[in-house]
Amino acid sequence: MLIDSHAHVDFSQFDGDRDETIRRANEAGLSAIINAGTDLDSSARSVELAARYPTIHAAVGVHPHDARTLSSGALERLAGLAAREKVVAIGEIGLDFYRDLSPRDVQRDAFRRQLRLAVELDMPVIIHDRDAHDEVLGILREEGARRVGGVLHCFSGDLEMALAGIEMGFSIAFGGPITYGGKKKQEIARRIPLDRILVETDCPFLTPVPHRGKRNEPAYVVHVVDRLARLRGIGFEEAALVTAGNAARLFGLTIE
Ligand SMILES: [Zn+2]
Numbered sequence: 001m002l003i004d005s006h007a008h009v010d011f012s013q014f015d016g017d018r019d020e021t022i023r024r025a026n027e028a029g030l031s032a033i034i035n036a037g038t039d040l041d042s043s044a045r046s047v048e049l050a051a052r053y054p055t056i057h058a059a060v061g062v063h064p065h066d067a068r069t070l071s072s073g074a075l076e077r078l079a080g081l082a083a084r085e086k087v088v089a090i091g092e093i094g095l096d097f098y099r100d101l102s103p104r105d106v107q108r109d110a111f112r113r114q115l116r117l118a119v120e121l122d123m124p125v126i127i128h129d130r131d132a133h134d135e136v137l138g139i140l141r142e143e144g145a146r147r148v149g150g151v152l153h154c155f156s157g158d159l160e161m162a163l164a165g166i167e168m169g170f171s172i173a174f175g176g177p178i179t180y181g182g183k184k185k186q187e188i189a190r191r192i193p194l195d196r197i198l199v200e201t202d203c204p205f206l207t208p209v210p211h212r213g214k215r216n217e218p219a220y221v222v223h224v225v226d227r228l229a230r231l232r233g234i235g236f237e238e239a240a241l242v243t244a245g246n247a248a249r250l251f252g253l254t255i256e
Helices: 018-027 040-052 064-069 072-082 104-121 133-142 159-167 183-191 218-232 236-251
Strands: 002-007 030-036 056-060 087-096 125-130 150-152 170-174 197-199
Touching: 002 197, 002 218, 002 236, 018 030, 018 218, 030 040, 030 087, 030 218, 030 236, 040 056, 040 072, 056 072, 064 087, 064 104, 072 087, 072 104, 087 104, 087 133, 104 125, 104 133, 125 133, 133 159, 150 159, 159 170, 159 183, 170 183, 183 218, 197 218, 197 236, 218 236
Parallel strands: 002 030, 030 056, 056 087, 087 125, 125 150, 150 170, 170 197
Antiparallel strands: none
């Protein structure tokens, strides 16, 4: 059993071979893929993919890069999408002060409004955080995100932040970067409680070793699990089973 807790199979990089990509994921043993929305269109596509492929479950949300597109009408449409079948989370949402593609105030506002929607709908959240660690934690705390929980996706903070997130009821997700370099991330993956760790690909980006330089895809989550298992000194099967169970619990999935 394996779950890729964060993918973007709706992106155009998969237009030529989406069916084959999902088939390879199934063959690799994945029982679920959470496809995260990045704007309204991609959220709608995510919901469509969930309807078409049994393995796919959707998250809907507006990424901080696109925060300026979250008008009040857009937030309403998002709430409508969130009510559709197989939508299991609000995301990805958060702050990105590394690329700053939307003004920071606009990012903060979009983040807070989507957190309020998640709390109102009682759905977990998928958090994107780049170079905004303290503010992300502060806003999660202020908006009562503890009530719904969620995941700090593609975690890039330090151990102290990971533990603060866990204390707030959040899980921590690791992807390709723990397979190449990333000593700090590896150390965190070794030390935090295993029952709060999720694995992900964030495909088509962040391709793990040994496929660096190629497009990433959900099947490659096996390489993330393999590295996590070795970091923790446990078997591959146990790492796969525990992380899949963690994701299933967070997103309310019933999987065999
Ligand atoms: Zn993503």
